[in-house]
Amino acid sequence: MRPHIARIQEAVRRMVADRGPYWAPDPADVYLAERVAALREAGGGDAADRSAAGRHLAEVIVAAVALADGYGIPLQQAFVEASWPADLTEASLWPERPLPLPEAVERLTAAAEPVRRTMAFHRSDARQGSDPDLAALRGLLPDVLRAALAGFASYEELGEQLVRLLESTRGRERAAAESEFDPSRAESVRLIRPIQMETFCPFAQKSVLWGPPSYDEDRSFTDNMKASLPAVRRFLRILDRDVIDGFVYAFPTRVFGDTFDDLAQVFRNFMEFLHRNLTEAAPAGLDPALATDPRWYFVLEGEECFISVFAPCYPHDHSRYMNGVEGHFIFMLQPEAAIVRVLTKDDYHPRSEAIRRRFQDGFQRYPLADLEIDRFLLPLRADDPPVRWYELAPTL
Template sequence: MKLHIARLQEAVRRMVEDRGPYWAPDPSDVHLADRVAALREAGGTDTAGRSAAGRYLAEVIVAAVALANSYGIPLQQAFNEASWPADLTEGSLWPERPLPLPQAVARLEAAAAPVRRTLAFDRSDARQGSDPSVVALRRLLPGLLTAAMAGFASHEELTDQLVRLLESTRSMDRAAEESEFDPSRAESVRIIRPVQMETFCPFAQKSVLWGPPAYDEDRSFGDNMKASLPAVRRFLRIQDRDVIDGFVYAFPTRVFGGTFDDLTQLFRDFVEFLHRNLTEAAPAGLDPAIAADPEWFFVLEGEECFISVFAPCYPHDHSRYMNGVEGHFLFMLQPEAAIVRVLTKDDYHPRSEAIRQRFRDGFQRYPLADLEIDRFLLPLRADDPPVRWYELAPTR
């Protein structure tokens, strides 16, 4: 069997899709700490101890790979950047004398500690940049994975444990009650997928998106938005290290109505809530006079963000067409950090113009408004004047 990190990553993706987050109900950093502690206790030299240790090592590996999937980290690239072979049968990973298990556990503990610290910081309320010891997961996960692999005598032994572990999940019930919501598997991420696949934007298909918990129609707009804050804050603070391309909100039209006027008012309320809760200007709210300034940009917790609005009321020849998706308004936050990762400052304007030309070539006109704030919610027809949604009074 050819053991390759990219194939393992795809296998774990399928398992999580089929059964739910592997480490449920524990948060990922708690799960890692628990598995390492269990490994330390089971790390005897007898057959039973070695067998249990192999299981725990495999669980650490699967949990680390699932984390990479959640954060959109291509592990083959991360391994290459760390100068580790992506082919897990490579001889350099398997010395003639395997590391004794106690030493392997100590190495694993050292590799897991910064991963847990980064995950805990992402969920915390600490100010961005307040902990200089926090490191990007894409730089940490290869070390964690290779440390766990060091506890095996060979890649054949590792493969056997991984096969048995993945097979064992067939009998697991789908995780129904998770203590940690996984934003990479949000309902809104599923809803927007057809738009991702069909849009003329060349970067959309491979974009990694997060979202909030599904909209609860039994709760108010404000309560639903409050429930989204932990996930969106985590998304924003990640931009300093690992980059997720967008954060998508999905609002059901059966709750808010489906007309363009309904969309406009909802978007005004949406931006007002984010502005009051995620900017230093709170509780002042969005000032239309300031927002209409040519130098204005939407900044949430220190991250400059763009918002793309998609809605079923946009026609087929519109750049914000939903490609058949019905029943929801979609608001996607796109940090500038994610945009300049693919459109560098040197070629930003020519490449962004080239993208708009792709839309025009596909019979979807995509004019560019003069003001940043007029580029979020586009009018129904390309020739219509900008939508002054920010001049409306908030209602929620």
Template sequence: MTNPTTSPPDSQSPPPPDQAPCLARFDPVRTGTHCVYAPASRLWGAPDYDRDRTPEENLAGAVPLLCDFIDHTYADNLDGFVVELAGERFGASVRALAQTTHAVLRFLSDHDPADSRCLYGEIERVSWCFAFGGEEFFVNTFAPCYPSAHSRYGFGIDRTYLLIQPRPSFTRVLRPGETVLPPPVREKVRRDYADNGRGYDPRASYCPYEAWRIVRPLDVDAPAVRWWETPAVFP
């Protein structure tokens, strides 16, 4: 029976972030990346992308959820927050993806409640990592520009994704005393990619700069993609 003093639940209210529609669309990427940890990962997703609104307006709706995600990361063992941009233009080329990535991370940095201003200093350095809300994150990008043989392949989806992973999600899979994935695990990841026809650039795992790992070049022999040097505006 409905309490007469209580309004009925809003049928139009968005789903909880662990059931966000973007997660279902991202699932082919999550399950197809051949990472040994990906299938069991616990993700939250940003609100559904509204094509009638600007990218900035869509991101503004994601900021409060990202703050909540940080609050729940440790208690709920969360592994990542998915930001989805609908439309192929955001990732139609590596250049477009680099620009999109810079625009997204710049927007989040500018709305960081901890005001870390992580994009306003030197980015190409060993100690740099994207920061928001007092936490540090790894960032991976997946986009239509990558072919099926690429480790960042988007599995035919006409959307671009930024997977924002808190550092604690990485340390949880390490054994006591480890600071990086042991060589046998890294080798298994590379072997799984190769067995499924996807190359995995080993330089990305050993390169000194986290910024180089965020947007991967199409060719393993190509130079690093310096996305932070592109305009921080959406293509």
């Protein structure tokens, strides 16, 4: 067996998709910290200790990889950026004498601490920039993985331990629901997937998306939106370090109706709630006079965001067509930080125009409204005037 970080990441992704996170109800980062603590307690350095530690080290690797999956971090690219080999058989990773286990555990403990601190920040109510010493998970997780590798004597031993660990999950019942909601596994992320795969946007298929808890039809719209706040705030807080490409809401049409007028009212309420809770103007609502200023952009907790609205009422020749997804309105927040990662300042407008031409070449016309606020909820036909949804009275 010749382990490669990309193949390990794919194997962990399959395992979690098949069985769920076997460490539930703990989230992956808490489980990772527990495994590091177990290694410290094991101590020692003889053959028996090293063999017993192999399981803990493999579990650290799986937990770190699962955390990378949840944050959309391609580990092969992260290793390359750190100037480390993604092929884990590379000779430079395996010195002639393996690192003594206590020293390897000390290195791993030091590498895991910044991950704990960053994840604590993500779960907090702190605003972006409030802790300048925080680092991106994309830079921290390779450090954890490299430290865990140092606890193995060879890549063969690494491969054997990972095989045993992955095989041990076969007979497990699917893990119970996590006690902490995982936004990367939200129902809305599953619902939007066909749109991601079929749209003419060249970046959509590889986009990493998060979402809120599933819409609870026994609760009010406002209560459901309140339930989404911890996840969407966490999404916005990570953007000055790691970048998730979008945050997706899904609203069932059996609750709200399925006409275009129904869509416009739900979107008006959606924007009103976000404005009252996540903008600098909070608790003030959305002011149409300000929002129709050509200089206006939608800024949530310091992050400029675009919103794409998809609905079953959009026909097949529309850029917001649902590609077979039914029964929901889907609203996707796209932070500017995610857009400028793929469209740099110099080529932003030419490449944006090229993307719209891709839609038009696919017989889905995509004209660009003059005002930012008119680009969120598009009319049913390309030649229709902008939808003045913001003039509706909110019904929260």
